Amino acid sequence: MLHLTARNFETEVKKSTLPTVVMFYAIWCGKCAMMKPVMEHLEEKYRGSIKFCEVEIEESAVLAAEYEADIIPTFVFFHNRELLAVMRGVIDEEQFEERLQKIFRNS
Known part of the structure; x- marks a missing residue:
């Protein structure tokens, strides 16, 4: 997974x-x-x-606050500069993949 900070978040996520x-x-x-x-x-x-990326909340506290990652893990889904969905907590792989496909079905 690509490690993100405030320095590369815009380029790697919002411009992806x-x-x-x-x-x-x-x-x-x-x-x-x-x-x-x-x-x-x-x-x-x-x-x-x-694309799958990760942000360490203590290293990038401003990003964590911006995306309300107060419960971890928090998963934020983006496409075409738009925040599509947020999920929090532990989710088994099958359920995560089902949600992933629903969120990105029109992408």
Whole structure:
């Protein structure tokens, strides 16, 4: 997953031509650690059609606040400069993928 900060967020997410999932996480968060392999597997599966990125909330507190990532992990879905959806918490891979497909079905 591409690591994002305030420096590259605009370019990598808002200017991306691909639908993009951003996972807001913390290094110390156990639930985030549980979701990371799910995200990595989906990234591999959808390589070239959906971009997967991560933002560490303590490193990029302004971004975390802007996208209300007060519960972690928080997943924010973007396409064509538009925020399409937000999901929070631990979600099993099958359910996450179903939601991912619904959110990006017109992308």
